[in-house]
Amino acid sequence: MKDKLIAGLDIGTTKICVLIARIKQGEDFEILGVGTAPSQGLTKGVITDIKKTSSMIKAAVRKAEARAGLKIKRIWVSIAGGHIQGTNSQGFIKIEKEDKRITSKEVEKALEETSHIILPSDKEIIHILPQEFVINGQNEVKDPIGITGTTLGARAHVITASSNCRQDIENSVESLRYKCEGITLQCLASSMATLSPDEEDLGVALLDIGGGTTDLAVFLKKGMRFTYVLGVGGNQITNDIAVGFHTTKVKAEEMKIGYGAALPGYFKKEEGIEVEKVAERGVYRIKEKDLLGVIQPRVEEMFELVDKELKKSGYKDLITAGIVLTGGSSLLRGIKEKAEEVLGLPTRIGYTNIKDPQELANPIYATSVGLILYGIKRRKELASKAKFGVRVKKWLKDFF
Ligand SMILES: Nc1ncnc2c1ncn2[C@@H]1O[C@H](COP(=O)(O)OP(=O)(O)OP(=O)(O)O)[C@@H](O)[C@H]1O
Ligand SMILES: [Mg+2]
The missing domain is CATH 3.30.420.40 (ATPase, nucleotide binding domain)
Known part of the structure; x- marks a missing residue:
């Protein structure tokens, strides 16, 4: 290199x-x-x-x-x-050469076969993520190179995006x-x-909660198995605060980062905080329950949507290592506990x-x-x- x-x-x-x-x-x-x-x-x-x-x-x-x-x-x-979509796909080739030892060439060919998915004309493949290989229709291996076989199957998670x-x-x-x-x-x-290799092996769901989207990816037996993009993120919470308290998005963001939480017990200001109303004179005070009343339902709703998708995917019961949260919104106070409550799975914050x-x-x-x-x-x-x-x-x- x-x-x-x-x-x-x-x-x-x-x-x-x-x-x-x-x-x-x-x-x-x-x-x-x-x-x-x-x-x-x-x-x-x-x-x-x-x-x-x-x-x-x-x-x-x-x-x-x-x-x-x-x-x-x-x-x-x-x-x-x-526009991002993930599909699990399979490919299969016969090892036709006399020497039946599998090399990188056969691995490439089998993986290439997984790319034959139905693809609308405005979509293209951006990743083919190998999951495992099957030799002679029965032996499941991670790395087939060097093994002898008459057929080689490949399983992969194929990610497509809008061209x-x-x-x-x-x-x-x-x-x-x-x-x-x-x-x-x-x-x-x-x-x-x-993610640690152990988590990816045991089964884990990564949830990147950014500003505009929440991206979900499930890993099991060291391969990606499922992907889903939710069109909701932390900006939606800020928006809800701005609308709920008739204030600007800048002030709403300050309120969220300074005092916001997904659970009670984090708001340290007994006297409440002051909020300026947009285009109106004067300020008014809000207390913990007011801010929580806006943030908590939105966070719960986000995790409920994630839960629904996880159940639909069939992987919910297989992610024994639980959930890892990344993205800026994973910094919201109490979000880990809220994820555990709604999803019923152990959760940690994903620091690098x-x-x-x-x-x-x-x-x-x-x-x-x-x-x-x-x-x-x-x-x-x-x-x-x-x-x-x-x-x-x-x-x-x-x-x-
Ligand atoms: N301390 C904090 N507490 C709560 N929310 C926070 C905190 N810091 C950042 N955020 C929120 O995180 C979000 C931004 O996260 P991030 O930078 O991961 O998003 P992004 O990568 O720009 O967006 P996306 O991945 O959705 O396209 C914003 O909604 C912001 O309000
Ligand atoms: Mg992001």
Whole structure:
């Protein structure tokens, strides 16, 4: 791997975050620069005004470059939104050569077979995430290379996205003369930065609660099994506060972050807090029960929707390691306890293991940190000819 520099760009509905890192050894890296900017021109994770989004990306990249003291050329970028869909698919090939030992070539072929899903013309595949392989129709293995068999089956979680949305992301980056090194699903990136191999094996649901969307991904036996994007996030809570108390969104956000909670017991101001009404004179006081009365039902509703989707997916009873919360809204006081109450599963907040700078441990940066980890992994895979041959590159050439 010649290029030791790697960069990630998380385009969220509320913030844009760029990380620049230097790869040290293996998957080890050091952060050289961080740049953030408020997001503009995005609705529920999807670009609706490319000019605005581009200018905020520019602001974030330039900040990260200034901190790192260098310029980058290419960058790994996140994708999310309601157009994302995940399907479990199977592929199957016969090992026809005389020597029946399975090599990376047969693995590629079997994985390629999983890509034959019904795909509307405006959709495309962005990830094929291997789950397991089946040799001779019965032996289930994680890594079939070197094993002898007459048939090889592959199971994979295939993620599709709207071609237009993917193109808009690329355009917003490339109009700034940066190359989009690859596109990565937000919750896949977040999972890489926060989940342990044991959790992914036992069964876990990652819930990235951002500003505009809540992204759900289920992992079991070390593979992604289910994905779902909910068009509700923390901004909805802010909106509810603004509407409920006739105040501005800026004030509502301050109230949420300063005093908001998903459960009683966190509001430390006996005397209540002052709220200014929009376009009206004077202020009025609100108490814990008032703010809770707005936040709690919305959070409960979000978790009820997640619960419904988890049950529908058939994985609810299989995620023994429970729930991991990431994204900015996972910082809401009492949200972990509320998730446990509604979903009935053990829950933890997904901090990353970045120590320098310490702020990147915050679950709000899970996607950005995950983009660096994902980028390092993909570069390695691509560099290793044994693992990825010409055919794989052909059908994923736009992304990797
Ligand atoms: N301390 C906090 N308490 C409660 N909510 C918070 C806190 N800090 C941030 N948030 C909320 O987190 C949300 C932003 O999270 P995040 O940065 O993960 O979103 P995003 O990545 O920009 O959006 P998305 O992933 O949905 O496109 C906002 O709604 C914000 O109000
Ligand atoms: Mg996000």
